[in-house]
Amino acid sequence: MRQPSVIARRVAAASVSLVVAAGAAACGPEDNDAKASGGDSAPQKGGTLTVLNSEPQTDFDPARLYTSGGGNVPSLVFRTLTTRNRENGAAGAKVVPDLATDTGRPNKDATVWTYTLKKGLKYEDGTPITSADIKYGIERSFAPELSGGAPYLRDWLTGAADYQGPYKDKKGLSAIGTPDERTIVFHLNKPEGEFPYLATQTQFTPVPKAKDTGTKYESHPVSSGPYKVVSNDNDGEHLVLARNTHWSAATDEERKAYPDKIDVRSGLDSSVINQRLSASQGADAAAVTTDTNLGPAELAKVSGDKALAARVGTGHFGYTNYLAFNPTVKPFDDPKVRQAISYAIDRSSVVNAAGGSALAEAATTFLPDQKSFGYTPYDPFPAGTSGNAAKAKELLAQAGHKNGLSITLTHSNSKDFETSPEIATAVQDALKKAGITVKLQGLEDNGYRDKIHSVKTEPGFFLAHWGADWPSGGPFLAPIFDGRQIVKDGSNFNSGLLDDKSVNTEIDAINKLTDLDAAAERWGALDRKIGEKALVVPLFHPVYKRLYGEDVKNVVISDWTGVLDISQVAVK
Amino acid sequence: MNGFTGFVLRRVIGAVVTLFALSVIIYVVFYVTPGNVAQITCGPRCSPAQVHQVAQQLHLDDPLYVRYGHFLQGIFAGQDYSTGTSVEHCAAPCLGQSYQTGRQVTDVIWTKLPVSVSLVLGAMVIWLVLGIGTGVLSAWRRGRFTERALTAVTLAGTATPVFVIGLVLMIVVCGELRLLPFPQYVNLTDDPEQWAWNLLLPWLSLALIEAAGFARLTRASMLETLAEDHIRTFRAYGVGERAIIVRHALRGATASVIALNAVTVGSAVGGAVLTETLFGLPGIGQELVHAVKVVDLPVVVGMVLVTGFFVVLANALADVLYAVADRRVVLA
Numbered sequence: 001m002r003q004p005s006v007i008a009r010r011v012a013a014a015s016v017s018l019v020v021a022a023g024a025a026a027c028g029p030e031d032n033d034a035k036a037s038g039g040d041s042a043p044q045k046g047g048t049l050t051v052l053n054s055e056p057q058t059d060f061d062p063a064r065l066y067t068s069g070g071g072n073v074p075s076l077v078f079r080t081l082t083t084r085n086r087e088n089g090a091a092g093a094k095v096v097p098d099l100a101t102d103t104g105r106p107n108k109d110a111t112v113w114t115y116t117l118k119k120g121l122k123y124e125d126g127t128p129i130t131s132a133d134i135k136y137g138i139e140r141s142f143a144p145e146l147s148g149g150a151p152y153l154r155d156w157l158t159g160a161a162d163y164q165g166p167y168k169d170k171k172g173l174s175a176i177g178t179p180d181e182r183t184i185v186f187h188l189n190k191p192e193g194e195f196p197y198l199a200t201q202t203q204f205t206p207v208p209k210a211k212d213t214g215t216k217y218e219s220h221p222v223s224s225g226p227y228k229v230v231s232n233d234n235d236g237e238h239l240v241l242a243r244n245t246h247w248s249a250a251t252d253e254e255r256k257a258y259p260d261k262i263d264v265r266s267g268l269d270s271s272v273i274n275q276r277l278s279a280s281q282g283a284d285a286a287a288v289t290t291d292t293n294l295g296p297a298e299l300a301k302v303s304g305d306k307a308l309a310a311r312v313g314t315g316h317f318g319y320t321n322y323l324a325f326n327p328t329v330k331p332f333d334d335p336k337v338r339q340a341i342s343y344a345i346d347r348s349s350v351v352n353a354a355g356g357s358a359l360a361e362a363a364t365t366f367l368p369d370q371k372s373f374g375y376t377p378y379d380p381f382p383a384g385t386s387g388n389a390a391k392a393k394e395l396l397a398q399a400g401h402k403n404g405l406s407i408t409l410t411h412s413n414s415k416d417f418e419t420s421p422e423i424a425t426a427v428q429d430a431l432k433k434a435g436i437t438v439k440l441q442g443l444e445d446n447g448y449r450d451k452i453h454s455v456k457t458e459p460g461f462f463l464a465h466w467g468a469d470w471p472s473g474g475p476f477l478a479p480i481f482d483g484r485q486i487v488k489d490g491s492n493f494n495s496g497l498l499d500d501k502s503v504n505t506e507i508d509a510i511n512k513l514t515d516l517d518a519a520a521e522r523w524g525a526l527d528r529k530i531g532e533k534a535l536v537v538p539l540f541h542p543v544y545k546r547l548y549g550e551d552v553k554n555v556v557i558s559d560w561t562g563v564l565d566i567s568q569v570a571v572k
Numbered sequence: 573m574n575g576f577t578g579f580v581l582r583r584v585i586g587a588v589v590t591l592f593a594l595s596v597i598i599y600v601v602f603y604v605t606p607g608n609v610a611q612i613t614c615g616p617r618c619s620p621a622q623v624h625q626v627a628q629q630l631h632l633d634d635p636l637y638v639r640y641g642h643f644l645q646g647i648f649a650g651q652d653y654s655t656g657t658s659v660e661h662c663a664a665p666c667l668g669q670s671y672q673t674g675r676q677v678t679d680v681i682w683t684k685l686p687v688s689v690s691l692v693l694g695a696m697v698i699w700l701v702l703g704i705g706t707g708v709l710s711a712w713r714r715g716r717f718t719e720r721a722l723t724a725v726t727l728a729g730t731a732t733p734v735f736v737i738g739l740v741l742m743i744v745v746c747g748e749l750r751l752l753p754f755p756q757y758v759n760l761t762d763d764p765e766q767w768a769w770n771l772l773l774p775w776l777s778l779a780l781i782e783a784a785g786f787a788r789l790t791r792a793s794m795l796e797t798l799a800e801d802h803i804r805t806f807r808a809y810g811v812g813e814r815a816i817i818v819r820h821a822l823r824g825a826t827a828s829v830i831a832l833n834a835v836t837v838g839s840a841v842g843g844a845v846l847t848e849t850l851f852g853l854p855g856i857g858q859e860l861v862h863a864v865k866v867v868d869l870p871v872v873v874g875m876v877l878v879t880g881f882f883v884v885l886a887n888a889l890a891d892v893l894y895a896v897a898d899r900r901v902v903l904a
Contacts (some may be wrong), residue, residue: 056854058673066615144625145656146613147676167656214656215674234683234854239832265756268852270880271739276754279747284754369605446607446867453616479617490620530869 043570092558133206238527268550317562318468329460342381346430376524392434404435473523496535610654668870683754688855797824838886842879
């Protein structure tokens with residue numbers, strides 16, 4: 001799973017990067033997602049779609065992008081072996097073929113995955129796309145010069161742990177075989193039933209070796225998708241895409257590619273983006289954003305205007321904000337203390353601090369409440385909407401803290417409404433009712449990340465969040481709760497330092513399943529089992545609300561990205 | 573060596589020393605700042621082994637003095653970089669390569685500088701006209717309603733943050749009245765007309781903030797001159813009020829206005845961060861803020877050096893212009 005804030009890579013601005021990486025923008029009227037605004041006429045080809053973004057598309061290299069399902073703008077240029085289903089809601093959380101004829105054919109124990117490329121696939125220069133190009137694209141993502149992507153390929157491919165990419169190691173990855181121009185075979189070091197999900201990431205984009213220019217490739221990556229790069233100015237600040245005439249809709253069922261041209265403008269202030277989208281003036285009438293949500297104040301204003309409110313898209317990306325405990329730090333080593341805090345939490349005040357129920361939904365499960373994740377409702381420490389202080393006090397007394405307790409909550413000082421001071425203060429107030437005095441420790445964002453992700457410095461109690469690399473329980477639970485993923489000398493996400501044999505075994509068992517529905521069910525059950533250990537207190541799942549221009553049609557928002565899918569948008 | 577040459581020489585040496593001191597300070601500050609650069613560059617989920625590879629690639633494991641040595645070497649001798657598929661030469665003065673994007677910092681500067689310079693020079697014209705105009709009117713109309721009103725307006729201009737002025741301007745002019753499209757930067761060389769239209773609101777916003785300072789300075793210097801004995805003598809001889817204001821009082825204010833202007837321009841080239849951010853102008857200030865956030869040391873150093881260069885240059889220029897405008901000043 002990717003941690004959305006970091007996704008866009010490296011960048012700390014959590015909310016923004018999340019979006020960039022997911023590459024998506026949420027739009028589409030609530031409960032009515034598919035209905036397009038901008039008139040009732042059917043979507044037509046033509047016109048220019050403007051994208052107004054806050055974060056520049058600085059890494060436009062498929063090796064460096066960290067996306068969920070291939071990203072939004074990137075997915076217009078980069079095709080991958082598989083991709084996300086471009087449909088509204090839960091149907092959009094499915095993985096479907098893209099360059100490949102199917103989502104992959106596993107061997108019996110899911111350690112070997114074979115793909116066949118569709119016929120007639122071409123790059124923007126008309127040359128054919130071959131399986132060797134996909135292999136090369138994956139290999140170059142291992143080069144330290146092009147770092148930034150997700151860790152799975154390195155972890156899963158046989159013998160890939162120390163590979164340094166094709167620039168230093170010409171022999172290449174033996175784990176990937178290309179018996180002929182249309183066939184590619186992946187050999188994994190353990191069963192991974194969710195490999196088809198991984199193959200949606202941009203590292204699975206074909207890169208023609210002869211056109212590779214290393215770190216310079218991002219200025220003009222060779223397109224395999226419906227659009228090609230015309231210009232990329234100011235480090236991704238102004239990106240112009242035009243039709244790739246060698247792309248064939250017959251080979252691509254997912255991308256609609258209605259507009260003739262895509263004009264991506266970035267580096268804009270979020271308030272200006274929302275102002276422009278609401279004014280919807282001139283070219284902005286055909287504009288969307290793929291990285292800027294409506295904030296609480298903006299949403300209040302927009303909701304009061306019927307015409308504007310009809311131009312707000314709502315989506316749910318698999319993402320959970322939670323309180324994390326480090327059980328090696330006193331008093332959090334005592335499960336009763338952790339349970340007491342779980343009982344004391346006032347989720348309604350936390351949700352209010354996050355912008356109200358329109359922007360946040362209270363959560364009692366670690367997994368997002370979507371079927372594809374295997375969502376299984378549970379609430380082992382029922383706190384009601386506003387906390388159960390009496391039960392919390394009772395547990396504290398049992399734990400020997402009759403006269404209350406004094407603890408420190410570490411949080412970030414970034415203004416993201418996730419790990420920010422507003423949320424920390426809401427937690428502080430709720431715990432006070434249960435006799436727990438919370439001292440707040442707010443840190444600058446980089447300092448906060450360094451601290452919470454290092455086993456050596458991890459605080460006892462802190463705000464955290466986790467987002468989905470793809471809509472399944474696997475990348476959501478394993479990095480946080482698999483004991484073998486505890487990283488002692490680097491960036492660690494298993495904050496509870498849980499190394500439970502039965503949990504690890506169950507993770508391995510589920511990874512063997514290639515029936516994704518069956519796997520989802522078991523992820524849900526595992527989530528419940530782990531939830532009872534009170535290593536985290538789930539707080540809320542965010543809801544994305546984004547404006548789009550008056551002329552924008554065919555708004556599709558899947559549960560995979562939670563944001564408007566730019567490949568479906570029409571402006572005529 | 574005459575006085576002027578000596579002055580220039582001293583200033584150049586001073587500037588070079590200042591800029592080097594700046595670069596050393598930034599290196600040291602970043603060395604002790606939180607944020608694991610290799611981890612940020614590599615991504616949050618990178619394994620320790622991979623982070624180590626990136627750290628090696630970026631020479632982050634080297635001691636501070638070695639890294640600074642590399643930086644100096646780049647400035648004097650240039651450096652070679654690997655793009656993976658080829659080796660690229662970054663000619664002296666090479667400020668290094670961005671950790672995050674791999675771009676040469678000098679390229680980044682040349683991309684961002686025209687934006688900042690466009691913003692500041694255009695705004696300068698407006699703040700000079702507004703500021704000096706208001707100052708002259710206030711001095712002329714001293715004690716009357718006009719002066720009070722102008723003082724109030726200019727004070728309000730200084731006291732209002734640029735993101736308020738800018739946002740209000742955008743909402744009213746672009747959103748409500750629809751007189752202009754929302755600004756987005758267009759290169760001067762691509763389309764001069766669009767360049768100017770798109771920069772009009774940023775120019776106004778920045779100028780409104782700065783104009784007040786010029787108004788107050790102009791007014792104060794003019795009033796000082798008007799109170800002098802020789803002005804009373806001119807008046808006694810029947811010299812017209814307009815001539816006194818323009819020829820004598822305003823001239824008296826010129827030197828200090830020039831000096832203030834040079835310094836304001838110099839610091840705004842890298843310092844108009846809020847204006848650049850609000851209007852989405854990809855200039856030096858915006859880049860600097862972004863680079864600090866992602867701990868991109870080479871870019872931070874580059875942007876600070878550019879900003880520092882303009883401040884130092886502006887100060888030196890102010891001294892020279894001051895001396896030219898007012899012969900009583902001796903360059904020292």
